[in-house]
Amino acid sequence: MPSRSSLAPSPARPAGLHISLLAVPDAALSTLAGIYDVMNVRALRGSPAGTASQPFRVDIVGESVGPLDLASGVPIQVQRSIDGIEASDIVIVPSLFVSGAGWQSGRYPRLVAWLQRMHESGALLCSACSGIFLLAETGLFDGKDATVHFGYARQFAAAHPAVTIHPERVLVVAGPREELVSSGASTTWHDMALYLIARYAGATEAQEVARLYALQWHHDGLAPYISFDGKIDHGDAEIEGAQRWLTTHFPVANPVEEMIKRSRLAERTFKRRFTAATGIAPIAYVQRLRIEDAKRRLERTDAPVDDISWRVGYEDAAFFRRLFKRITGLAPGAYRKRFRIPEFARP
Structure with missing residues (x-):
């Protein structure tokens, strides 16, 4: 502005x-x-x-x-x-x-x-x-x-x-x-x-x-308002495979380490190629996927924020709240208030 x-x-x-x-x-x-x-x-x-x-x-x-x-x-x-x-x-x-x-x-x-x-x-x-x-x-x-x-x-x-x-x-x-x-x-x-x-x-x-x-x-x-859409048209098959695995496994503990183990690459090589292919570091990519899932849960469910934090992969709810606001610009509760369908408009 x-x-x-x-x-x-x-x-x-x-x-x-x-x-x-x-x-x-x-x-x-x-x-x-x-x-x-x-x-x-x-x-x-x-x-x-x-x-x-x-x-x-x-x-x-x-x-x-x-x-x-x-x-x-x-x-x-x-x-x-x-x-x-x-x-x-x-x-x-x-x-x-x-x-x-x-x-x-x-x-x-x-x-x-x-x-x-x-x-x-x-x-x-x-x-x-x-x-x-x-x-x-x-x-x-x-x-x-x-x-x-x-x-x-x-x-x-x-x-x-x-x-x-x-x-x-x-x-x-x-x-x-x-x-x-x-x-x-x-x-x-x-x-x-x-x-x-x-x-x-x-x-x-x-x-x-x-x-x-x-x-x-x-x-x-x-x-x-921006939904995260990870870049996959980069031509690196090894990294694309890791991304596809991550779409359903991002809540697991230590997902970056798991991706590296599943790959055929050394840790430094994997992280360098991942960042070059997607434009962001592996841990930041994981965070964006987790926050996207949290956004959908805030929009569509009544689940408490602490529960949503745990389900997307964060045991520390305070850290989740800080991360959510840093990425979206809004606290989880404010985000839910803005984007959830109001009661009068629900079927």
């Missing part, structure tokens, strides 16, 4: 900052429409254009004016063409649907060139979720920090190795003018919208909009 100082209102800016909300065929309707409504809330409630009570003017822009079918098949009306926009204060790229094959770069050269021009003219460039895939094609994020939906993190890292990606972070503000803003998974566009409102219209306005739409800051980050 941005620092407290970066959330403070900027010096006075002219009323009605122009926001270009970019529409492309890959865009998610929910994100695009949600950002439009939240950033345009004063206009939707009847405040006169250009007044202090309407801090933003939002246009849905694209390569051409008219109806555009989005990824879901639902059309949206593009209000202005990028050809007619010489400058914009803020440009937002909404969430994009990325196929299993990954984002196909180079499909929107006119948009990429326009985004570069907007940045040169002083615009803030923002992405929601996977919108960073398109923004990153400008090259402006190379050597800088950004975030993306954790489900797309590996694809993005492979496509843009020059960008330092932080999928566990809700919001990342980068660039010498703090002009490159990216939000993480799914509805963290709420945080981005509230950040922009606080930055340019003030904290009071951001709080009022948050109350109006019942929006919440993701203060705990995205670590609680």
Whole structure:
């Protein structure tokens, strides 16, 4: 999340900052429409254009004016063409649907060139979720920090190795003018919208909009939402076999020692190859599997935390609690409260 100082209102800016909300065929309707409504809330409630009570003017822009079918098949009306926009204060790229094959770069050269021009003219460039895939094609994020939906993190890292990606972070503000803003998974566009409102219209306005739409800051980050998925497409058959054994034997005592005994490798060689193949050390891998199982038990059962600690392999419940909070960002009880299906929604 941005620092407290970066959330403070900027010096006075002219009323009605122009926001270009970019529409492309890959865009998610929910994100695009949600950002439009939240950033345009004063206009939707009847405040006169250009007044202090309407801090933003939002246009849905694209390569051409008219109806555009989005990824879901639902059309949206593009209000202005990028050809007619010489400058914009803020440009937002909404969430994009990325196929299993990954984002196909180079499909929107006119948009990429326009985004570069907007940045040169002083615009803030923002992405929601996977919108960073398109923004990153400008090259402006190379050597800088950004975030993306954790489900797309590996694809993005492979496509843009020059960008330092932080999928566990809700919001990342980068660039010498703090002009490159990216939000993480799914509805963290709420945080981005509230950040922009606080930055340019003030904290009071951001709080009022948050109350109006019942929006919440993701203060705990995205670590609680990320499920561990150990890398297995590394090509090391010996280590892959150890990983497969570990998926059902992680609660046993001394699982790392057991894996080494079952392998045909010396201890130092096994640990070195395991870390090289999976990206994390064997003991950290075991801890992540145990915590994942504990998360499911907290979500789906009424079992006491001490019992869950023992079942996933920890006799010391205090150590388990500390480890759980370090990995997920939440204490076990807080995690259960957040992710368990409420009573009124259960069958």
